[in-house]
Amino acid sequence: MAHDRWVTHSGEESGRPTMLPMPGVPAAPPPGASAQEVAPSASAMRRVLRRARDGATLNVDEATTLLQARGDDLADLCSSAAKVRDAGLLAAGRPRAVTYSRKVFIPLTRLCRDKCHYCTFVTVPGKLRAEGRGAYLEPDEVLEIARQGAELGCKEALFTLGDRPEDRWPEAKQWLDERGYDSTLDYLRAMSIRVLEETGLLPHLNPGVMSWEEISRLKPVAPSMGMMLETTSTRLFT
Structure with a gap:
């Protein structure tokens, strides 16, 4: 009798499905909380910016951290985003060309x-x-x-x-x-x-x-x- 086969996160076959995590929405800040109270720590921001520079896939929490990037951190983030954009355009065969329709x-x-x-x-x-x-x-x-x-x-x-x-x-x-x-x-x-x-x-x-x-x-x-x-x-x- 044939059995259903499933693929795990590592790519190996298994006899049972692997439950993928459901995407989530970050919890709302507590009522009355100030921007400083909900802002990520400097070390957390540096870590996520480093992962962005390395081209790593970011999770929801990391992306939420980057929403608070300001000043030099924001410039760092924009630089990483530009590299991802340019790599995608190069892979598509139209380097440094952004198309639009009038x-x-x-x-x-x-x-x-x-x-x-x-x-x-x-x-x-x-x-x-x-x-x-x-x-x-x-x-x-x-x-x-x-x-x-x-x-x-x-x-x-x-x-x-x-x-x-x-x-x-x-x-x-x-x-x-x-x-x-x-x-x-x-x-x-x-x-x-x-x-x-x-x-x-x-x-x-x-x-x-x-x-x-x-x-x-x-x-x-x-x-x-x-x-x-x-x-x-x-x-x-x-």
Whole structure:
């Protein structure tokens, strides 16, 4: 009878699995603790910086220690990071070459259903009216921005927008209804197609939270999509 085989940390076969450690999040500092009380010791910092210079793989605790690097320690850390970067580029066959893609910024709408108070992008309908702007960019405005970007050598159209503003703002829903769109995502898809076909720019979409079906519908017209994730800390879950 055949038995399942497993590989241990050392690479040897074993008849039972080796439990790998679960990644963890460093514990929060005690309430009221000062920066000095939670800062690593000088010897701990020197040890981790030495391991970084040697190219060692750092664990979570060591990486957390490096978050406190300042002054000469920070310069030391940056030097080690640069060596890792350069080695990776060399291994990829493009030494000292950092690639990038030129994008033109298309703010399809600055309305959003959320209330993230740190956000400086989102606004409200009243302010848009005061500025003489609509709830969304009109198709001609979208294409004009895209054409200008293409003329300047851009390769991508970065669509930025709020998350489903029609769920919160009647003005957004009315704007979409009057133009025959069921949702912001429907309008985004239509504009992505036009930009792609009429300017050749590749749409990159940042439309917020989407279902799998919605992502699948946008995928054929957008080579890339993104979402800004502020944190994964469960301490902030409410």
